Amino acid sequence: xxxxxxxxxxxxxxxxxxxxxxxxxxxxxxxxxxxxxxxxxxxxxxxxxxxxxxxxxxxxxxxxxxxxxxxxxxxxxxxxxxxxxxxxxxxxxxxxxxxxxxxxxxxxxxxxxxxxxxxxxxxxxxxxxxxxxxxxxxxxxxxxxxxxxxxxxxxxxxxxxxxxxxxxxxxxxxxxxxxxxxxxxxxxxxxxxxxxxxxxxxxxxxxxxxxxxxxxxxxxxxxxxxxxxxxxxxxxxxxxxxxxxxxxxxxxxxxxxxxxxxxxxxxxxxxxxxxxxxxxxxxxxxxxxxxxxxxxxxxxxxxxxxxxxxxxxxxxxxxxxxxxxxxxxxxxxxxxxxxxxxxxxxxxxxxxxxxxxxxxxxxxxxxxxxxxxxxxxxxxxxxxxxxxxxxxxxxxxxxxxxxxxxxxxxxxxxxxxxxxxxxxxxxxxxxxxxxxxxxxxxxxxxxxxxxxxxxxxxxxxxxxxxxxxxxxxxxxxxxxxxxxxxxxxxxxxxx
Ligand code: BES
Ligand code: MN
Ligand code: ZN
Numbered sequence: 001x002x003x004x005x006x007x008x009x010x011x012x013x014x015x016x017x018x019x020x021x022x023x024x025x026x027x028x029x030x031x032x033x034x035x036x037x038x039x040x041x042x043x044x045x046x047x048x049x050x051x052x053x054x055x056x057x058x059x060x061x062x063x064x065x066x067x068x069x070x071x072x073x074x075x076x077x078x079x080x081x082x083x084x085x086x087x088x089x090x091x092x093x094x095x096x097x098x099x100x101x102x103x104x105x106x107x108x109x110x111x112x113x114x115x116x117x118x119x120x121x122x123x124x125x126x127x128x129x130x131x132x133x134x135x136x137x138x139x140x141x142x143x144x145x146x147x148x149x150x151x152x153x154x155x156x157x158x159x160x161x162x163x164x165x166x167x168x169x170x171x172x173x174x175x176x177x178x179x180x181x182x183x184x185x186x187x188x189x190x191x192x193x194x195x196x197x198x199x200x201x202x203x204x205x206x207x208x209x210x211x212x213x214x215x216x217x218x219x220x221x222x223x224x225x226x227x228x229x230x231x232x233x234x235x236x237x238x239x240x241x242x243x244x245x246x247x248x249x250x251x252x253x254x255x256x257x258x259x260x261x262x263x264x265x266x267x268x269x270x271x272x273x274x275x276x277x278x279x280x281x282x283x284x285x286x287x288x289x290x291x292x293x294x295x296x297x298x299x300x301x302x303x304x305x306x307x308x309x310x311x312x313x314x315x316x317x318x319x320x321x322x323x324x325x326x327x328x329x330x331x332x333x334x335x336x337x338x339x340x341x342x343x344x345x346x347x348x349x350x351x352x353x354x355x356x357x358x359x360x361x362x363x364x365x366x367x368x369x370x371x372x373x374x375x376x377x378x379x380x381x382x383x384x385x386x387x388x389x390x391x392x393x394x395x396x397x398x399x400x401x402x403x404x405x406x407x408x409x410x411x412x413x414x415x416x417x418x419x420x421x422x423x424x425x426x427x428x429x430x431x432x433x434x435x436x437x438x439x440x441x442x443x444x445x446x447x448x449x450x451x452x453x454x455x456x457x458x459x460x461x462x463x464x465x466x467x468x469x470x471x472x473x474x475x476x477x478x479x480x481x482x483x484x485x486x487x488x489x490x491x492x493x494x495x
Contacts, residue, residue, distance in 0.1 A: 001134055003127055003173065005165060006110070006153035011035070011069050013153055016106035017062075018071035019097040021079040021114060024055035031115050032156075033076075039068025055079060058096050058474050071110060075101060079114075087122050088408030091129030095475030098133040102147050109152045118158045120168035125408070126154060127169050128486065129475065131176025137187050137479045174303045175489055179482035181205070182289075182296030186467065186480035190268035190285045195316035198265060198288065199241040202295055202314070206245055209302035216242035226315075226355035228340060231332040232348040233317040235272055235325025240317035242359065243291070245298045247310045256308045259492055260365025260456075261298070262356040264349045264372035265291025265316035272319045272345030273327050286480060287349070289467035290371035291316060297488045306492045313360040315352040319345070331429050335359060336452055339429040347433045349374045350445050354452040361456055367495065368458040369400065370449065371484050377441025379465035386412040387466050387484060390446040391459035400459045400491055407486035411461070420447045 006013055010032065020032055029037050029044055037044040043063070047053040053061050059078030066074040077093045079085055094111055101109060111130075113122050130152055138144050157165055185193065185201065193201075199215045206213035218239040221229060226242070233240035243265070265288035270276060276284065291314040298312050326332070330342045332351070335358040340351065349372050360368060378388040389404070389411040391397030397413060404411040423444050426432035431451055435444030446460050453460075461484050472478040 001130070001149050002151040003130060003169060004151070004153060005157060005169065006155050007159055008155070010110060010112045010155040013070055013110045013155060015071040015108045015110045015153065017073040017075050017101050018069055018110040018112060019075045019077065019094070019101070020112040021077040021093050022053060022055040023079050023085065024081045026055055032112055036066055036068055036074060040066060058092065060096070060100055073106070086408070087117055087125055088406065090117060090122055090125040091132065091408050092475045094126045094129035095133030098130050098149060098152075099474060102134075102149050105147070107148070107150045109149060110155050111152055112156045118156055120164045123154060123157055123165055124168040124172040127172025128176045131173065132179055132482070133475050135180055135183055136477055139184070139187065171304060174300050175486060178296040178300035178489070179485050181299055182292045182485055183480040183482045185292035185295065186286050186289050186482070188285070190318070193267055193288070194238045195241040195265070195267055195318065196238065198267060198291070198316050199243050202243045202245060205295060205299055209299055211298055211302050212246040212248070214244045216244065224335060224359065225333070226335045226359070227333040228335070228351040229315050229317060229355045231326045231330065231342060232272070232319055232351050235322040236318040236320040237322065238318050240315070242356070243295075243312070243314040243316060244363070245295065245312040247298060247301050247306070249305065249307055249309060252309055253307065257366045257495060258364050259308060259310045259495060260360035260363070260368045261294045261310065261312040261488065262353060262360050262368060262370040263291035263294035263312065263314045264288070264353055264370075264374065265314050266319050266348060266352070267316060269319045269346070269348065270321055272348060273321050273325050274344045274346040275321055276346060283468065286468045287373050288316065289373045289463060289480065293371050293463070293482065293485050293488070296482065296485045297492070300489050301492055304489065304493060308492070308495060310492055311360065311363055311365060313356045313363070315356040317352060319348045334452065338431060338451065341426040341429040341432045343432050343434045347445070350433060350448045353449055357449065357452040361454070366456065367396070368453050368456050369461070369488055369491065370459070371461040371463055371488070373464040373467050374462045375442045375445045375464055377445070378462040381414070381442055382412055382465065384465045384469055386410045388412060388414045388442050388462035389459065390414045390416055390462070392416060392450065393457060396457040397459055399495070400487070403490035403494060404487040407490050409483060409487045411487065414446065415443060416446060416450065420444055424448055
């Protein structure tokens with residue numbers, strides 16, 4: 001899909017459809033809407049008075065052969081109440097329009113923002129929204145739908161800021177493509193994406209983007225005494241890997257922070273000996289979503305070049321119930337030296353992240369962000385709407401949440417009170433891998449991780465309920481979402 005700026009007047013651009021949006025309770029049609037209304041002899045005003053055109057969020061009104069426009073169609077997307085509207089919402093608006101028109105055979109689109117959103121930030125949001133919406137999970141279908149948007153022209157953006165706008169569009173493309181890269185990985189079934197294959201794909205990505213990469217194999221993992229990761233991996237015929245990707249700025253500032261990204265990559269989670277029920281178990285191929293997200297983030301950062309060094313540590317393993325598998329009650333020694341009683345082998349994510357966090361700190365990370373499909377409990381707490389965001393100190397978490405807001409990703413701060421610590425006390429080891437209390441499963445999991453982040457500023461994102469959606473949305477296909485990638489990229493560029 002080509003996306004380009006077009007400085008022609010929007011009315012004269014030839015296209016299958018011109019897309020713009022309408023606010024709820026817009027008193028009078030203004031700007032482009034007033035123009036079309038005039039050209040069509042009051043057509044839009046009568047749609048509005050009949051109640052067909054209201055501007056409610058993501059309402060779609062398609063006008064064919066609009067008089068006064070060179071485009072074949074005019075698609076009006078509802079933008080909701082102006083007071084609730086943010087530039088980040090342009091992603092959903094542009095994405096919803098793309099998916100609607102794509103299924104109706106359109107090939108060439110024009111996107112026209114309203115007067116208030118014609119700068120670089122808006123352009124970037126539109127590009128990201130278009131690319132995210134264009135994603136389809138059809139890799140393994142032999143008969144593909146032959147629907148493709150060939151080009152989108154961005155009209156009406158403020159010229160004069162030319163260079164700035166092209167940079168914004170390029171940045172949107174880099175981020176959009178990184179999100180697609182992550183979603184493709186998340187979609188891969190476990191027979192086509194073992195820990196070794198994930199490592200190979202990470203190596204190919206690093207080669208293409210010029211990032212430094214190191215893959216730790218089972219020998220190196222044993223040498224580093226990553227006992228918590230080894231405990232999870234030992235039940236599988238497939239060996240584990242730890243993927244380490246590094247970005248270093250050209251002129252690193254001495255004393256600058258080093259951002260460490262840690263992503264859970266369980267390429268399949270059967271639960272181990274504490275085995276999961278068969279229903280929906282196939283979905284546990286996406287238990288590597290956190291790791292894939294971090295690889296996508298690194299891919300984008302290679303092009304966006306933040307001022308600080310960033311390293312990603314991605315522990316990758318299967319969680320299988322083999323004859324050598326760890327068993328409930330086993331005690332393992334994590335890389336940090338802490339001993340862990342494994343109460344439930346299905347709480348494996350926190351085990352591999354424990355060693356991932358310790359290793360990121362050992363490699364010099366001064367600030368941490370982890371992302372993991374960690375608990376079913378986060379779905380109970382927040383459904384598939386918000387990512388559960390934990391962290392300490394509070395100011396560090398708040399800074400991260402600002403990036404989430406700026407990029408239009410919904411995340412909600414979760415508690416880490418000391419009371420929860422009691423629930424992960426073990427009778428025979430330093431700590432146990434599940435909570436003893438009732439409820440609070442996402443919080444006790446986060447508390448467990450905190451024990452390994454130690455005193456390093458740390459954010460933990462539980463993406464178990466948001467990394468994958470079972471139902472498509474108007475702006476996004478069902479399946480992997482790539483959630484958290486945009487926030488982490490934004491954070492890395494701002495920290
Ligand atoms: N990978 C799962 C969490 C998960 C659940 C991800 C649903 C996506 C959708 C994780 O490893 C897990 O099994 N967690 C257990 C922890 C429990 C045993 C304490 C859970 O949430 O049930
Ligand atoms: Mn599990
Ligand atoms: Zn898991």
